[in-house]
Amino acid sequence: MVYIVGLPSGQQLTLENHGYQTLLTLSQQQTGQQQSQRSSFMTGAWTGLPQVFQTVHGAIARFETAQGIFQVQIVGSAMAAIAPSPIADAKELPLQVISGPNALGMQPMQPMQPMQPFAPMSMSMGNLEMHLSPPPPEPDRPAVNQPNPERSPVAQRFCTQCGEPAEKGDRFCGACGHPLRSPT
Structure with a gap:
């Protein structure tokens, strides 16, 4: 009370x-x-x-x-x-x-409802038009930090001097001429 x-x-x-x-x-x-x-x-x-x-x-x-x-x-x-x-x-x-209880106190807040997806929108001004629609569902993709085995080569090589990628048979960097170490 x-x-x-x-x-x-x-x-x-x-x-x-x-x-x-x-x-x-x-x-x-x-x-x-x-x-x-x-x-x-x-x-x-x-x-x-x-x-x-x-x-x-x-x-x-x-x-x-x-x-x-x-x-x-x-x-x-x-x-x-x-x-x-x-x-x-x-x-x-x-x-x-x-x-009764909480007569003068603040009532607890109700939880927020989840956001509903936006309906497709379009806007035009003169001869310019813009259409916004929700993004299409994405297919399952590997996580960002995990390498994709289909695209990553067996051993990627880079120049230790300038950081440019090097091909498998290169002995010198094509960008700066620095000698490349052979993979061990």
Whole structure:
């Protein structure tokens, strides 16, 4: 559940529990703008309704969990966990139930749909025409890094000086004249 309470300072405190995590959002509406601050505390799941008390210094939010009592002190726009202690000289503030879980939080995004293939397009301007169509399906080809046995010679030779390819019987490079070593 999501709860909201108005603080005497004019701020609004929103309380949410998501499993072991408690989210507190402190927001204030000012002329033409809204400021908010969100803090997260590992309190555990709530076993009862949260309570918010007005104190001399600000407010205290109190949560009962299976692990014990957890308290958060709110002073100005700062929120901090404090040791549980009896709350004296404080006035309990009324909570308003907003709705079920994730009422104020962002909803998860839906996954994107896969892209559909483009329909063939054509465009013309004056006597120029352009036709775009999807590429034809490619036949099975060997991977780029694997040599194609049909096209690769038994032993390809290159000049060690300039890198030009050399024929099988060449003793010198045809491009730079560098002597070629015979294959071993």
